[in-house]
Amino acid sequence: MEYSPNLFKPVAKDIEAAEAIVRPSVTYWQDAWRRLKQNRMAMVGLWTIVVILLIAVFGPMISPYSYADQELVAQNQGPSAKYWLGTDDLGRDILTRLMYGARISLTVGVLASVLNLTVGVVYGGISGFYGGRVDNIMMRIVEILTAIPMLLYVILLMVILEPGLQNILIALGLVYWLSMARIVRGQVLSLKEQDFVLAARTIGANNWRIILRHLVPNAMGPIIVTATLNIPSAIFTEAFLSFIGLGVNAPMASWGALASDALQVFRSHPAQLFYPAVAISVTMFAFNFLGDGLRDALDPKQRK
């Protein structure tokens, strides 16, 4: 058989198609979200948090009672149509107080986390980036602050301020950024030696730009995980401080204060302790599951 050129037809050169990426391009965040969705426990945690958040925001608005409304003749009642979870020792609606407590607990958790993020990231970023003597001094300060027990801060603050929400926030703000600062410093320390930092520097980016636009975004994974896991620990600290009487002022209701009140009537009405205990536990679990899920999801090594 003789081959002639006319037997052949050139294949249409479709460069576009050749270059087309079969797998859709996903960003880092899309990928993380996809992996998070596969983690069932993390999703349960996420939805639980959303529900608690909605209850905290809208619950007290819908409730016909306020957290301080007393009906002394109807004290220590069991659940009824009028009071869904019953009333406490001063005849206050437990459900309303529980929902109001969620507000306080979540406020404390989120605010502590935001404080933690801003202060911790900036402090750790500066310390890690400049290194040397600056790093040395800044980290020693962190170590000194870590060495002082938090309860001591709170009690000392009580002497100056009245006990209350702002006292707790100040105490948490003073302490909670420390671990964040250390984590960010560690990340920045290893990232700053990499080539993209050198590249940024060669085209004339200044230090601030390098820290905020290059180093911090690359360290975002560990930062978010730490921040998420800090929320439940802040909530728990608030509950604990309120429980021992260093927390919010009566009659304000936080979960710890509710548990503390309920303990007084524990022998006769154990259910009153059960509600805040469940609320605290569920919230803690939800945030911890989500935090664990985020850690897995944001780990680039797990990318498939």
Add this chain to the structure above:
Amino acid sequence: MRRFAAILASAVIIMVLATSAFAAPEKLARQQKMSYNVGAEPATLDPALSTGIPEAVIELSCFEGLTRMDENNIPQPAIATSWTISPDGLVYTFKLRRSSWSNGQPVTAADFEWAWKRALRPETASEYAYQLYYLKNGQAFNEGTITDENLVGVKALDQYTLQVTLEAPTPFFLQLCAFPTLMPVYRKVVEANPEGWFQNVNNYIGNGPFKITKWEHNSKIELVPNPHYWNRSAIKLTNLTFYLIDDVQTALSMFETGQLDAFDAPPAAEIDRLIQQGFLHKSPYVGTYYYMFNTTAKPVNDARVRRALAMAIDRQQLIDRVVRGGQLPALAYVPGGLPGSKAGVEFRDEGGNYFTEDVAAAKKLLAEAGYPDGKGFPTISILYNTSDNHKKIAEAIQEMWKKNLGIDVRLTNQEWQVYLDSRDALDYQVARAGWIGDYVDPNTFLDMWTSNNGNNDSGWKNAKYDELIFGAAKTTDQAKRAKMLHDAEKILMDEMVVMPIYFYVNLNVYKPTIKGVSYSPLGFVDFTNAYVIE
């Protein structure tokens, strides 16, 4: 006085004989051991320096004064066997019995003289020194205006005779003789270590029915009968343990598991149940729970505002629902159970109520003071020392004021010591407080509001009030004296320096097998005649 006591004693004996003749005799338990929670680690066990009731209960077990209160709160001969009183009521001559300290040394009149002068000495710095101001020159010596202690009106005439000269006739002086501040102390150990002599139980030499064998700090104090007590044969207990637990929840658990035989003031939420189970017993208590005002702070510097606040709470509901335990609503300051103008008449019954609860009138007063419907009323704060009961009462009152007067009130809780400092520095607007009488006379409640009294933390000064109180102290005529005290109370209530809330009731929890424990209306608990039945 003595005659009356003798009649009463014989009446008691007849009654005891009568009941034992008809009722089945109580069978004594084989083990005569008893435990009681005094409620707190004692700050000191020095009778001259202690101020709290926990300390007093322990001291009553370890020491014996000239007199001892019986269960009807009438002073009975103790170390003093008899006494004579001069016609003008100023000179008391006590005859002392031959008794000894727990180390076998004799207790003499000189021991009393020395102990009283020690309590008065300025360097001893006894807060309760004013219990001895009734002695001639007692106050002057304590305040340092005279320095010669021989001028103080107490003198040992011989080994067993004590002569006491008073500044003014004091109808309740024999009661004071049973008070811890006036108890004798063993001179040698106190002089050897004036600050800390009581800390070593071996040095804690007393002359009372019991002696301490062990003091586990913040846990318990163990006592056994004092073998040298003059009335040793009357002591039936072989062991007495005082627990030092300040948390009533813990005390309740210990009681329910059988570790504790008796304690006082159970948690409010458990009162109904304990009454049903038959463990809770009420006894009279001469005390008032009240809120006091800082009369130098806006807006409570206005008496109309203070009256409005006092009239706008529902005391009965507060008692039934929050405090529980059947206290009495207080519409006056001095509680019941105190003598009035003549024998058998109570001061409170004579005085009656000084105001009524009336929300409409309270609103009107508040409007007159410039705050119609609570508008423009500055946010004030109720200060209370950390305690669940105080907190609950404050929360209930906060809500009542909000509902009835439309004013917003905040709550501030402080630890006891900080709270006392704030009160002292007038760094508050409204503060909770309570007062338990030191002796059975209205004066113990009223004299603390005189201008310069250390317990007057209200910033209130009233010359007319001072005049009445000091005048009453110098009067021998009981009717006139009572009248002056009534007038003084009226001023205090018209000005509403304190807002009375309720009159205390002593809530004692004890097992049915516990007998003979004497609960005084002044809060003291006496175990001298205690025993355990099967």
